[in-house]
Amino acid sequence: MxxxxxxxxxxxxxxxxxxxxxxxxxxxxxxxxxxxxxxxxxxxxxxxxxxxxxxxxxxxxxxxxxxxxxxxxxxxxxxxxxxxxxxxxxxxxxxxxxxxxxxxxxxxxxxxxxxxxLSGEYDAREAIITIRSGAGGVDAADFAEMLMRMYLRWAEQHKYATEVFDTSYAEEAGLKSATFAVHSPYAYGTLSVEAGTHRLVRISPFDN
Structure with a gap:
């Protein structure tokens, strides 16, 4: 090689x-x-x-x-x-x-x-993230929990400290809401592009 x-x-x-x-x-x-x-x-x-x-x-x-x-x-x-x-x-x-x-x-x-x-006014700061499931029932709550796990795992892989402030679990499964911090310089600038509404789209392997 x-x-x-x-x-x-x-x-x-x-x-x-x-x-x-x-x-x-x-x-x-x-x-x-x-x-x-x-x-x-x-x-x-x-x-x-x-x-x-x-x-x-x-x-x-x-x-x-x-x-x-x-x-x-x-x-x-x-x-x-x-x-x-x-x-x-x-x-x-x-x-x-x-x-x-x-x-x-x-x-x-x-x-x-x-x-x-990342040269914005707040880009060099740490980040506080809030995730809300919104409408959508169990699927939305499951997806909210998936998102939280994804961000926490991403932070762990980059050796960024995290701190969970609040979690509100749905009755059946998943999260209603969660708030946590990523303690790292430039966490805000890096994660600010994630702001907004996230959607879970399930694609069947049988779709063309």
Whole structure:
């Protein structure tokens, strides 16, 4: 079985990272960090606690974004070095390690690319989700429970913490309603596309 085309994969990763860097505008972030740092150093910062919390929270978010990009960019560079050494030495172990790391780095870059696209006012926040079965009887209640399990399993697979606030079960089966939180940065931006009415359509295997 042929291995990956490392040169093509690395070029694509490097191009994606350059695009992410342009979208994030790291220079503007650093200027904002410097400005916020001066405000944090002010002796009267905590005279207005609400404003102080806003400033320190924003500073924390910006630092985390830069660290996330810098760390991932370093991983891409380290991967390129590992591939180069493996190819020069024709070292099967190094190339196998590079193939494994390539898969991990690709997933991380794809995740960062998605986060970069989430630039709405509330996109970086955690999410609170409410599911209601509405009209439709037992089928609707069953479907509501299926949706809740689906979202909770999705969060678990991504290692996002969840917290169920309320569940109201239907008399026969399923859920009337449920409210739960997904505790993760960008959970709101990621899940906001799920807002609206969901329908369950049963398709017979005998339909053409």
């Amino acid at each position: 042929a291995g990956p085309d490392f040169d093509a994969e690395l070029k694509q990763l490097q191009a994606t990272m350059r695009t992410i860097e342009q979208v994030l505008d790291l220079d503007a972030m650093r200027r904002e960090i410097a400005d916020l740092g001066e405000q944090v150093a002010a002796p009267d910062l905590w005279d207005d606690q609400a404003n102080a919390q806003r400033i320190t929270s924003r500073l924390s978010v910006l630092n985390a974004e830069i660290d996330r990009f810098t760390d991932l960019n370093s991983r891409v560079e380290d991967l390129a070095v590992l591939v180069e050494l493996g190819q020069e030495e024709n070292d099967a172990d190094s190339l196998a390690e590079a193939e494994t790391e390539l898969g991990r780095v690709k997933k991380a870059v794809e995740a960062l690319e998605v986060r970069t696209l």
